[in-house]
Amino acid sequence: MSVGRVLERNKRYVVGAVAGSQALEKFANVKPDLVILDIMMPGLDGFEVRGLGYRLGD
Template identity: 65%
Template sequence: MNKKKILIVEDEESLLKLESILLSSRGYDVTGVLDGIAALEQIDVVKPDLVILDIMLPEMDGFEVCRRIKANPATSHIPVVMLTAKKSGQDQKKGLDAGAAAYVTKPFKSARIMEIIQGLIAG
């Protein structure tokens, strides 16, 4: 069975660890990075099946990271789930406009995240 790969982009280390443990325990191969620049570098290395992306990141925000993932023909097929504390409808629209497949606000329920991930990368 080929493990599905997930790239988590989260600048808060405690949350990155928590999300990594949650997904690893469900059988996913998880790579975590702390900023947007590292995310774009790791996408080429890891070739993830899905990206979980925070918005408020150092160097480059999640909206820009998502736009770049979607603008690149080599990565445009990868679903992006925005997982953020930014709750406004305007931010949500901006995330979906940038190409995110889903927009989830923190604090989140792990069951909800798993449901979204499984819906996006079933199999």
């Protein structure tokens, strides 16, 4: 079972992305309490998304 499904079963709202650029688009619309990133995402990796995502949150 995926982490997302476990969170959803515990009544948490989950937003997914399959690529780093898609994750950044989601950051613009959703202010997450928790972010789980894959360091092997296509395009931007998890480390790059984290850095850029923090800047978007400012």
